[in-house]
Amino acid sequence: SSELTQDPAVSVALGQTVRITCHGDSFRNYYASWYQQKPGQAPVLVIYGKNNRPSGIPDRFSGSSSGNTASLTITGAQAEDEADYYCNSRDSSGNPYVFGTGTKVTVL
Amino acid sequence: HGQLQESGPGLVKPSETISLTCSVSGGSISSDSYYWNWIRQRPGQGLEWIGYIYATGNTDYNPSLRSRVTMSVDTSKNQFSLRLSSATAADTAIYYCARGTPPFYYDSSAFYDEGAFDIWGQGTVVTVSS
Numbered sequence: 001s002s003e004l005t006q007d008p009a010v011s012v013a014l015g016q017t018v019r020i021t022c023h024g025d026s027f028r029n030y031y032a033s034w035y036q037q038k039p040g041q042a043p044v045l046v047i048y049g050k051n052n053r054p055s056g057i058p059d060r061f062s063g064s065s066s067g068n069t070a071s072l073t074i075t076g077a078q079a080e081d082e083a084d085y086y087c088n089s090r091d092s093s094g095n096p097y098v099f100g101t102g103t104k105v106t107v108l
Numbered sequence: 109h110g111q112l113q114e115s116g117p118g119l120v121k122p123s124e125t126i127s128l129t130c131s132v133s134g135g136s137i138s139s140d141s142y143y144w145n146w147i148r149q150r151p152g153q154g155l156e157w158i159g160y161i162y163a164t165g166n167t168d169y170n171p172s173l174r175s176r177v178t179m180s181v182d183t184s185k186n187q188f189s190l191r192l193s194s195a196t197a198a199d200t201a202i203y204y205c206a207r208g209t210p211p212f213y214y215d216s217s218a219f220y221d222e223g224a225f226d227i228w229g230q231g232t233v234v235t236v237s238s
Contacts, residue, residue: 031214033224035155042204042231043155048224050214065219086155088224095171096222097145097157 003091004100011106012077020072022087022100032070032087034063043086047072074105082107110134112205112229120199120236126192130205130229137186138163141210144181144188145225148201156201160208161188195236202231 004024012018022032031050035043045054047063060075070089074081087100116128130144137144146158159169161179169177173192181188192199206225213220 029219031219031221033221035225037155042228043225044228045224045226048209048226049212049221050217050219054226088155088157090222096168097160097170099155099157102154 003093004087004089004098006085006087006100006103008101009104009106011108012074013108014079015076017073017075018077018105020074020085020087020103020105022070022072022089023068024070024089024098024100025068025092026090027065027068027070030089031065032063032072032089034061034072035086035088036081036083037086038083046085077105077107079107081105110207110227112207112227114203114205114229114232116203116232116234118233118235120195120234121238122196122236124195126190126195126199126203126234126236128190128203128205128232128234130188130190132186132188132207136183137181137188138183143208143223145206145208146179146190147204147206147225147228149204149231150198150201158190158192158203197236200234200236202233204231205229 034047036046037043046061051063062073064071085103091098111133113131143160143162145160161167176193178191207227209223211223
């Protein structure tokens with residue numbers, strides 16, 4: 001079972017800001033990576049390391065950490081941002097590359 | 109920019125072995141410090157990391173699957189492979205291969221980035237059924 005927990009679903013009005021959180025003890029000294037997955041498609045990396053974005057990822061995506069929580073923020077959400085989002089990091093037992101439970105983002 | 113493509117049987121009988129191959133194009137599987145991963149997604153479920161292999165052959169597997177997983181690499185073909193033995197219906201999933209970026213330690217924050225999956229294949233569906 002995953003030890004990285006996410007809210008199952010969040011919604012955001014078009015153009016507004018949404019924060020997606022991921023909880024786990026590892027975030028006190030490990031960064032999370034974040035993945036966007038749209039229906040029927042492979043996941044896409046959107047944030048990694050200390051708030052790094054791969055080329056082609058809009059700058060409205062940003063990452064942060066505080067205590068045992070990692071966050072992905074979408075500032076000015078667009079309709080195309082509607083997707084499932086997964087965090088990934090080490091769990092509290094030291095197991096690597098554990099995925100969070102996933103958050104479905106709906107853009108209203 | 110590299111590309112990955114999974115291949116293998118889409119239907120496997122219970123108790124048999126799932127065997128998949130990932131072909132890497134647009135770059136050498138031996139380049140830099142990348143590692144090569146298998147990740148799966150059961151129907152309607154989240155993502156699950158299965159394991160990785162380096163071009164050197166070094167591996168690490170998810171503890172929950174370790175007893176059934178074997179990964180191998182063929183640098184001459186620029187491919188890496190997954191074998192998952194004793195398959196059951198619970199192994200029915202989309203199987204993705206993905207490239208892993210090198211780990212990095214940030215001195216300034218004393219935080220560790222253990223790497224991310226920056227390039228993914230499109231995925232291949234494997235159904236375990238008689």
